[in-house]
Amino acid sequence: MSLQTHLVELERKHRQLEEAIAQAVSSPSSDDLSVVELKRKKLMLKEEIERVRQTMPDRTLH
Structure with missing residues (x-):
């Protein structure tokens, strides 16, 4: 799979x-616990996206 x-x-x-x-x-x-868990997973995904x-x-942004 490509990046x-x-x-x-x-x-x-x-x-x-x-x-x-x-x-x-x-x-x-x-x-509340399930909402917190969903938010934690979302944050982990955001961090992975940034990595x-x-x-x-580098790409030229348009």
């Missing part, structure tokens, strides 16, 4: 976690 493909997949998972967190927060039946971006060759 670009890996990055796209990590970003997709990050967006899915954002949606899951939003749903959990808006649901009266969700518990992958740092290993990628």
Whole structure:
């Protein structure tokens, strides 16, 4: 898997976690512990995304 493909997949998972967190927060039946766990996973993904971006060759931003 190329770094670009890996990055796209990590970003997709990050967006899915954002949606899951939003749903959990808006649901009266969700518990705080599950929301905290989702946020922890999201943060770990964000850190992984940053690590992958740092290993990628420099790109010109448009």
